[in-house]
Amino acid sequence: MPEGDTVWNTARVLHRALAGARLTGSDFRVPALATTDLTGWTVTESASRGKHLLLRLTAPAPVTSTTAWTLHSHLRMDGVWRAYALGERWTARPAHLIRAVLRSAEAVAVGYHLHELALLPTAGEERLLGHLGPDLLGADWDPAEAVRRLAAAPGVTIGEALLDQRNLAGVGNLYKCELLFLRGISPWTPVGAVPDLPGTVALAQRLLAANRGRWTQSTTGSLRRGQTSYVYGRRAQPCRRCGTAIAKEDLGERVTYWCPTCQPAPPPAGPGTPPA
Incomplete structure (x- = not known):
C-alpha cells in the first residue's frame, strides 16, 4: 500500500531514470489520454506531494503556447511505477494493468494500475493539490499548520483525522496504526482528547522520514x-510491549490494528467505538 514515503521513493526512481531526457515515445492506456503523444517532450523533474506523483515536462515550443506541463498520477491502494533499462523485461505487473509507458533513449518508465492520470499545465498544479495539508516529506512541511488543521475538528477520531490528507x-493506514500505538492512543480517541497533539504530529514526520530512501517500511x-x-x-x-493479542477492524477499505491494552478505548464509549 503506497504511503507518503513510498511515493517519495517512486518519484526519485522516475527522476533518476528520466530527468533531463527527451522522450522518444509514449503510450497512454486510459481514455482521456489515449491520443496523447509526448514524443519530443523533455522530462524536467519527478516530484511527489503527499501521495501524488508529479512528472514535470517541457513541451516543444511549436506544440503548444504553454510549454510547462505536469503528468499527474495517484497510486491509491495498488498503483505502481517501475523504471526499466531498454530491452529489459517488464515484470512488475500483468500487461493488462499497464496505464502509461514513457520511453527515452536509455530507459522506459511503466505505470501500472494508475489512478487519476492526467496531463495539466504545471501552473495548474495548485488548483489540483491546493487542498492538501503540509507534506510530511516536502519542503512545505509545517508542523504547526498540521496541528492547527487537525485541531479544527476536535470531534473527529484521531484515526480518521490522520488519514485525511x-x-x-502522506499518512496511510500503516503509519496511522503504528503512530497511534507508539503514542499509546486509541484510534477512536477524538482529536480534542489527544494529549500532546504536536508530539503526535512530530512523530508522524519522523516515522516517514526514517523510511525515506528504502522500500522496506x-x-x-x-x-x-x-x-x-x-x-x-x-x-x-502478541503485542511486543504487553503480550495482549493485537486486534483488527475492517472499515471498508480502511484497516485498523491496535493493542487493546496499550491503547485503551477512550471513555465514554460512543459511535464508532470498536467492538469488545
Missing part, C-alpha cells in the same frame, strides 16, 4: 521480515 499529506528499527511493525499486519499476534 487535508490535514497532513519499518517503525521498530528492524528490517528483518516479521519484525518491522508493532501492530500493523499482526492481528492476533
Whole structure:
C-alpha cells in the first residue's frame, strides 16, 4: 500500500531514470489520454506531494503556447511505477494493468494500475493539490499548520483525522496504526482528547522520514521480515510491549490494528467505538 514515503521513493526512481531526457515515445492506456503523444517532450523533474506523483515536462515550443506541463498520477491502494533499462523485461505487473509507458533513449518508465492520470499545465498544479495539508516529506512541511488543521475538528477520531490528507499529506493506514500505538492512543480517541497533539504530529514526520530512501517500511528499527511493525499486519499476534493479542477492524477499505491494552478505548464509549 503506497504511503507518503513510498511515493517519495517512486518519484526519485522516475527522476533518476528520466530527468533531463527527451522522450522518444509514449503510450497512454486510459481514455482521456489515449491520443496523447509526448514524443519530443523533455522530462524536467519527478516530484511527489503527499501521495501524488508529479512528472514535470517541457513541451516543444511549436506544440503548444504553454510549454510547462505536469503528468499527474495517484497510486491509491495498488498503483505502481517501475523504471526499466531498454530491452529489459517488464515484470512488475500483468500487461493488462499497464496505464502509461514513457520511453527515452536509455530507459522506459511503466505505470501500472494508475489512478487519476492526467496531463495539466504545471501552473495548474495548485488548483489540483491546493487542498492538501503540509507534506510530511516536502519542503512545505509545517508542523504547526498540521496541528492547527487537525485541531479544527476536535470531534473527529484521531484515526480518521490522520488519514485525511487535508490535514497532513502522506499518512496511510500503516503509519496511522503504528503512530497511534507508539503514542499509546486509541484510534477512536477524538482529536480534542489527544494529549500532546504536536508530539503526535512530530512523530508522524519522523516515522516517514526514517523510511525515506528504502522500500522496506519499518517503525521498530528492524528490517528483518516479521519484525518491522508493532501492530500493523499482526492481528492476533502478541503485542511486543504487553503480550495482549493485537486486534483488527475492517472499515471498508480502511484497516485498523491496535493493542487493546496499550491503547485503551477512550471513555465514554460512543459511535464508532470498536467492538469488545
